[in-house]
Amino acid sequence: xxxxxxxxxxxxxxxxxxxxxxxxxxxxxxxxxxxxxxxxxxxxxxxxxxxxxxxxxxxxxxxxxxxxxxxxxxxxxxxxxxxxxxxxxxxxxxxxxxxxxxxxxxxxxxxxxxxxxxxxxxxxxxxxxxxxxxxxxxxxxxxxxxxxxxxxxxxxxxxxxxxxxxxxxxxxxxxxxxxxxxxxxxxxxxxxxxxxxxxxxxxxxxxxxxxxxxxxxxxxxxxxxxxxxxxxxxxxxxxxxxxxxxxxxxxxxxxxxxxxxxxxxxxxxxxxxxxxxxxxxxxxxxxxxxxxxxxxxxxxxxxxxxxxxxxxxxxxxxxxxx
Numbered sequence: 001x002x003x004x005x006x007x008x009x010x011x012x013x014x015x016x017x018x019x020x021x022x023x024x025x026x027x028x029x030x031x032x033x034x035x036x037x038x039x040x041x042x043x044x045x046x047x048x049x050x051x052x053x054x055x056x057x058x059x060x061x062x063x064x065x066x067x068x069x070x071x072x073x074x075x076x077x078x079x080x081x082x083x084x085x086x087x088x089x090x091x092x093x094x095x096x097x098x099x100x101x102x103x104x105x106x107x108x109x110x111x112x113x114x115x116x117x118x119x120x121x122x123x124x125x126x127x128x129x130x131x132x133x134x135x136x137x138x139x140x141x142x143x144x145x146x147x148x149x150x151x152x153x154x155x156x157x158x159x160x161x162x163x164x165x166x167x168x169x170x171x172x173x174x175x176x177x178x179x180x181x182x183x184x185x186x187x188x189x190x191x192x193x194x195x196x197x198x199x200x201x202x203x204x205x206x207x208x209x210x211x212x213x214x215x216x217x218x219x220x221x222x223x224x225x226x227x228x229x230x231x232x233x234x235x236x237x238x239x240x241x242x243x244x245x246x247x248x249x250x251x252x253x254x255x256x257x258x259x260x261x262x263x264x265x266x267x268x269x270x271x272x273x274x275x276x277x278x279x280x281x282x283x284x285x286x287x288x289x290x291x292x293x294x295x296x297x298x299x300x301x302x303x304x305x306x307x308x309x310x311x312x313x314x315x316x317x318x319x320x321x322x
Contacts, residue, residue: 047064054207061079078099114136141291143291148185165196167226169229170232200225209242212237260276
């Protein structure tokens with residue numbers, strides 16, 4: 001038979017162990033509950049991205065994510081990708097509205113999506129900020145670039161290189177998109193001041209390098225003399241360069257782009273791309289998310305455009321941007 005003292009200490013040890021285990025479980029549960037409470041206290045920003053396959057827009061997204069990481073104590077972000085589908089983006093924005101996010105940061109697929117989403121968000125009293133691409137009619141908070149100035153800066157450099165004379169081929173982004181309209185508008189404003197320059201070819205490659213390469217092949221096959229290809233973005237300029245390389249005429253043509261993407265900078269460094277214009281993607285993303293956070297907190301933000309300054313990039317200063 002077990003000695004009564006041993007039995008006493010055995011029972012005492014079991015009770016003590018149970019107390020420790022229960023206390024530990026309670027502490028763990030309290031910590032988990034506290035963590036959940038902290039998460040629920042954070043402001044939620046819905047980030048509606050136009051297209052994850054777009055090189056420049058993903059650079060904007062990098063700026064967004066960097067800001068979110070730096071402010072993770074007070075906010076979190078939910079990310080969705082429309083895959084360049086306007087209808088899909090509208091549905092996704094409706095999901096954010098039903099979810100009751102505190103604000104929406106939108107990179108619109110197009111102006112149609114922008115208008116409809118702004119209208120739906122306003123009815124739900126959810127603040128919204130547009131990044132990179134603005135609305136057509138509805139007043140909104142917009143963070144982006146002055147695209148006309150981009151086109152002007154780009155074409156002024158080409159005019160200087162051509163001494164005001166030459167045949168120009170303009171490669172557009174998606175027709176009707178605000179960036180396409182205004183960058184090309186800026187191009188043509190400069191050309192009006194140089195009567196020796198004329199547009200001999202113009203077409204769209206939808207921001208795509210592959211489409212630009214195909215379009216450039218068609219232009220080359222037409223036999224029309226081209227002195228410069230001026231593209232609405234770097235990706236299309238690179239596609240045109242690749243087609244000219246395959247045809248053995250790259251050195252006969254000047255190429256210009258816009259955005260200052262890493263690939264664009266490398267092409268400038270290697271003397272293939274003559275000029276680009278920096279559209280500061282990281283600054284757009286960070287300023288956009290900073291503005292969305294302010295709006296989520298209830299601050300009043302004027303419905304106006306905030307432009308991130310552009311910078312000309314050429315061989316002489318390219319290392320500054322790499």
